[in-house]
Amino acid sequence: MADIDIKDIIKEENLIYTKPKVITDTVMHYCPGCSHGVAHKLVAEVIDDMDIQDKTIGISPVGCSVLAYNYLDIDWQQAAHGRAPALATAAKRLMPNHYVFTYQGDGDLASIGAAEILHACNRGENITVIFINNAIYGMTGGQMAPTTLVGMKTATSPYGRSTELNGYPLKITELIAQLPGVAYVTRQSVHTPAAVRKTKKAIRKGFENQDKKIGTSFIEIVSTCSSGWKLSPVKSNEWMEEHMFKFYPLGDLKDSEKESEESYKKYIE
Amino acid sequence: MAKVRGAIVVDQERCKGCGICVVACPTGVIQLAKQVNGKGYNYAVMDKPEACIGCANCGQVCPDSVISVYRVKI
Ligand SMILES: Cc1ncc(C[n+]2csc(CCOP(=O)(O)OP(=O)(O)O)c2C)c(N)n1
Ligand code: SF4
Ligand code: SF4
Numbered sequence: 001m002a003d004i005d006i007k008d009i010i011k012e013e014n015l016i017y018t019k020p021k022v023i024t025d026t027v028m029h030y031c032p033g034c035s036h037g038v039a040h041k042l043v044a045e046v047i048d049d050m051d052i053q054d055k056t057i058g059i060s061p062v063g064c065s066v067l068a069y070n071y072l073d074i075d076w077q078q079a080a081h082g083r084a085p086a087l088a089t090a091a092k093r094l095m096p097n098h099y100v101f102t103y104q105g106d107g108d109l110a111s112i113g114a115a116e117i118l119h120a121c122n123r124g125e126n127i128t129v130i131f132i133n134n135a136i137y138g139m140t141g142g143q144m145a146p147t148t149l150v151g152m153k154t155a156t157s158p159y160g161r162s163t164e165l166n167g168y169p170l171k172i173t174e175l176i177a178q179l180p181g182v183a184y185v186t187r188q189s190v191h192t193p194a195a196v197r198k199t200k201k202a203i204r205k206g207f208e209n210q211d212k213k214i215g216t217s218f219i220e221i222v223s224t225c226s227s228g229w230k231l232s233p234v235k236s237n238e239w240m241e242e243h244m245f246k247f248y249p250l251g252d253l254k255d256s257e258k259e260s261e262e263s264y265k266k267y268i269e
Numbered sequence: 270m271a272k273v274r275g276a277i278v279v280d281q282e283r284c285k286g287c288g289i290c291v292v293a294c295p296t297g298v299i300q301l302a303k304q305v306n307g308k309g310y311n312y313a314v315m316d317k318p319e320a321c322i323g324c325a326n327c328g329q330v331c332p333d334s335v336i337s338v339y340r341v342k343i
């Protein structure tokens with residue numbers, strides 16, 4: 001098939017997909033295949049598409065994504081472990097016309113920061129939360145997280161998580177979906193092109209909800225940690241599909257707006 | 270009938286050889302090279318360039334944003 005030469009295809013005018021503008025040239029420190037990279041890119045694409053680079057404030061967590069501020073060229077604050085929702089609350093209240101999001105792992109959000117996220121969502125802060133659930137503490141060497149599946153082996157559950165010893169995996173997204181302050185709660189993933197496109201739409205919706213001031217938008221991304229899981233990146237995606245999605249099913253959990261004050265006032269009338 | 274041809278350019282020095290683009294490609298264009306880059310990773314290459322339809326699946330799933338995709342109608 002000598003109908004067209006490769007060099008005639010690879011021309012500026014034929015470019016249809018490349019690195020988003022908001023992603024910096026700094027090489028990401030993430031392990032090969034890490035979901036964090038795709039999640040970063042999708043946030044960056046949404047910021048590019050909405051043309052809000054100078055109006056977006058990210059709050060990075062403690063965890064592998066602590067250095068997220070090196071990779072997206074926007075304003076950032078780096079929070080103490082689990083405290084990103086508090087910083088986001090302050091940033092959004094002081095600068096209500098900016099787009100404010102937290103980016104947090106499962107150790108950060110569902111363990112040490114559980115109180116923080118529940119209260120921010122319960123207050124209905126007009127922020128977007130990006131929650132990377134890889135069911136493990138990636139950064140510190142693969143310890144068990146609140147979201148680790150029962151039977152899953154980690155550095156601190158070498159025989160597999162046991163409910164007797166370690167309790168049950170925490171479906172924090174389901175808890176958050178019950179709070180009156182949240183507008184949009186969804187669970188997505190980034191392991192296939194179709195999943196990537198859906199997650200991008202979800203992030204866009206989360207950001208647009210900030211314009212509508214309808215409460216918190218919470219986007220869980222079920223993710224992999226090939227280093228912590230001790231599988232190759234491709235095998236990690238397969239393991240995630242086979243096991244994680246059964247316990248953490250993908251889809252929307254809530255899509256409306258925060259509840260009205262009226263519906264709560266009636267109790268003292 | 271108009272036909273679509275595509276091509277990709279991989280930033281080989283920044284590719285981490287994760288292989289996620291290889292399985293995401295619907296037409297089996299991409300393979301990991303036998304050679305390694307400066308960091309020791311087997312980087313992604315177009316193994317069957319004539320099969321590329323420029324769908325951008327590979328670019329979308331690449332965690333390191335190192336794939337650019339080009340497409341033409343011929
Ligand atoms: C106050 C405090 N406690 C504990 C730690 C140690 N620590 C660093 S990262 C981390 C957990 C990270 O896991 P997660 O939030 O799931 O992020 P991941 O690396 O998996 O993306 C912990 C416990 C810390 N840095 N600060
Ligand atoms: S340890 Fe896990 S979460 Fe951290 S960069 Fe590596 S793969 Fe990603
Ligand atoms: S997905 Fe990206 S980093 Fe991974 S092998 Fe392909 S080009 Fe390299």
Ligand code: SF4
Binds near residue numbers: 276297320328
């Ligand atoms: S653009 Fe589509 S067909 Fe071409 S290499 Fe990428 S995934 Fe394969």
Ligand SMILES: [Mg+2]
Binds near residue numbers: 105106132133137
């Ligand atoms: Mg984690």
